[in-house]
Amino acid sequence: FKPSTRSFSIDTSLNMALSQDELKKMVGYKSVDDYVKSGMVVGLGTGSTAYYAVERLGQLLKDGTLEDIVAIPTSIRTKEQAEELGIPLVTLDTHSKLDVAIDGADEVDPDLNLVKGGGGALFREKIVEVCADKFIVIVDESKLCDGLGPGFPLPVEIVPFCHEHTLRTVAALPSLAGCKPVLRMGSSTNNQNDGDEIAVTDNGNYIVDLHFEEPIKDAVKAGEELKNTVGVVEHGLFCGMTTAVIIAGADGISVKE
Ligand code: 5RP
Numbered sequence: 001f002k003p004s005t006r007s008f009s010i011d012t013s014l015n016m017a018l019s020q021d022e023l024k025k026m027v028g029y030k031s032v033d034d035y036v037k038s039g040m041v042v043g044l045g046t047g048s049t050a051y052y053a054v055e056r057l058g059q060l061l062k063d064g065t066l067e068d069i070v071a072i073p074t075s076i077r078t079k080e081q082a083e084e085l086g087i088p089l090v091t092l093d094t095h096s097k098l099d100v101a102i103d104g105a106d107e108v109d110p111d112l113n114l115v116k117g118g119g120g121a122l123f124r125e126k127i128v129e130v131c132a133d134k135f136i137v138i139v140d141e142s143k144l145c146d147g148l149g150p151g152f153p154l155p156v157e158i159v160p161f162c163h164e165h166t167l168r169t170v171a172a173l174p175s176l177a178g179c180k181p182v183l184r185m186g187s188s189t190n191n192q193n194d195g196d197e198i199a200v201t202d203n204g205n206y207i208v209d210l211h212f213e214e215p216i217k218d219a220v221k222a223g224e225e226l227k228n229t230v231g232v233v234e235h236g237l238f239c240g241m242t243t244a245v246i247i248a249g250a251d252g253i254s255v256k257e
Contacts, residue, residue: 020140021048023248024104027138028052030253031102031246032060035136039068041095043128044082045103046075046121049138053102054078058085072098074128075121076202092131101132105238106152107145108137108245112256113219115148117155117236120184120201126234134243141249147215148237153182154210155236156226157201166231167208173229175222179210205233 018026031053036042044054060066062085070090073079082089103125107115114137116122129135145151158166163183171181184199184207198206216222219237226235245256 017250018248020142023140024049024138025052026253027140027246027248028054028102029056031136031138032056034246035100035102035134036060036066036069037099038066040099041090041097042069042071043098043101043103043132043135044071044073044078044087045101045125045129045138046073046078047104047119049104049140050074050078050102051081053138054081054085054087058082058087061085061087070095072101072128074101074103074124075119077119077121092128096131098128098132100134100136101129102136102138103129105137105139105143105245106236107148108139108143108242108247109145109148109219112137112242112245113148113240114238114242115152115154115236116238117157117207118152120155120199120207122155122236123157123201123203123205123234126238129238129241135241137242137245139245139247141247144247145215148219149179149212149216150214154179154212154216155184156208156210157203157205157233157235158208158231159233160198160204160206162231163206163208166229169229170208170210170226170232173222173225175216175218175225176210176212178214179212182209182211183207184209203233 105114106118223237
């Protein structure tokens with residue numbers, strides 16, 4: 001790497017298959033190189049792809065390529081990573097408008113609508129990312145889909161009070177007909193379901209993952225119905241928010257706007 005010149009490269013000339021981690025690093029670094037300028041307020045996403053964007057931002061601040069940046073993290077995990085890298089942090093309480101937010105996604109459809117929340121950070125991601133002038137999504141090509149739903153369960157954050165009732169109510173919404181709701185279990189909010197405890201989000205809530213066999217017909221309507229359900233805090237459908245998606249695949253990097 002040559003961080004001071006903003007150039008980085010992962011050599012694809014030998015046509016060697018890159019690991020998924022290398023693909024994530026490529027898009028994470030490119031998002032910061034292409035969309036972050038000195039003086040900006042930057043939203044920092046959550047997950048294994050966003051991790052590399054945060055890492056790159058830390059590098060470019062450290063070597064002086066970028067200056068006068070403040071950032072807003074979308075989870076406790078990201079906050080801790082940013083603090084370790086010395087990235088100055090603020091909150092929405094002092095900065096309601098962001099220049100750019102960068103984050104990963106679990107699914108991206110042809111209209112650039114997303115499913116997010118596999119890492120359990122969907123509420124903080126959405127409240128931050130709707131405030132950004134530009135929302136840049138970074139994915140490897142495995143996240144692209146023709147229709148949201150069947151490829152990745154849709155996470156919905158719900159309050160713990162009477163959560164079984166809320167879970168049944170959500171599953172019965174007309175636009176979500178046929179989904180199977182599963183309360184997320186585990187030691188973290190990642191959807192590993194690796195424990196006997198109910199997973200608890202950074203906000204003290206639970207997550208229900210909605211499993212679909214068919215694509216969600218109308219994601220906007222599904223989002224509206226979820227938002228209108230008492231007990232639902234937020235859902236992982238991010239519709240009409242994306243400015244650009246940076247995609248890493250076997251043939252290199254492409255950008256969809
Ligand atoms: C966390 C998210 C993540 O952005 C999403 O799960 C993608 O994560 P990864 O880059 O690790 O695949 O929404 O709540």
